[in-house]
Amino acid sequence: MSTILDGKAVAARIREGLKTEISQSGSEPGLAVVLVGNDPASEIYVRNKGKAARAVGMRSIEQRLPEDSRTEDVLAVVKELNEDPAVHGILVQLPLPQGVDRRRVIEAIRPEKDVDGLTQASQGALVEMTPGLRPCTPAGIMDLLDAYHVELAGRRAVVVGRSALVGLPTALLLLSRHATVSILHSRSEEPWRVAREADVLVAAAGRPRLVTRDWVKPGAVVVDVGIHRTENGLVGDVDRESLEGHAGALSPVPGGVGPMTIAELLKNTWTAYRGLR
């Protein structure tokens, strides 16, 4: 049997801890989420973020802009939120519509309110390993591994995918914990040869069921970051059925990394509120 890395349960514990801390402090951190356009998955995530924020005692602010918004329109909203003392964390939901310049919008967020950890200031802090707000999904992966006491120092970790949102920062966080890290990507030749060496394999390629049994060393810990909506329901980047009983541990989709992403967003908002890094 493979151990199931139960992100839903770990995230619930994190949220419970935050709720207690926030209520004991008598404070009300504010989280602003900006949604541009009508992407149906983004609608769900933004709704869930607002619900989760309110449930731990935070103020949730939602700003919606139409699909045909210009970069300047989004920048104006971010600027307003930057100036608002009741807003401690700002997140711009991704992806943005085609006409909006993602880099300019993200860069407009004040680093101390960058609860998504995506500004160049936050990314620089991650590279330098100085205090800063870390991107939510990578931070969630680390907390999930820690919750199951997965040893990282000196072990071989392989990340499949090199996105700025997940793959790259996850590799850096694993490196900061002294794992020996490789990154695989769409141009890697025979990626399964490298993947098979992993003690810890993180699949963040954005390709449904890419990682099959022949990519995985028996007993390895496999973290699935993918979420794909198919006619048979949600599937990840990992072909879960072929890994059951082969992997030592496996994060499910749904119920693995997804809930951790939202819990980390709340953690970052609480950190931003306290001004502690």
Ligand SMILES: Nc1nc2c(c(=O)[nH]1)N[C@@H](CN(C=O)c1ccc(C(=O)N[C@@H](CCC(=O)O)C(=O)O)cc1)CN2
């Ligand atoms: N600004 C950002 N945009 C996006 C991020 C991000 O971290 N920052 N990540 C993803 C989407 N995402 C958060 O925004 C996210 C994805 C999935 C889940 C989640 O809880 N998934 C559930 C399944 C829910 C469902 O889809 O029905 C699960 O895995 O159990 C939370 C957050 C892209 N955009």
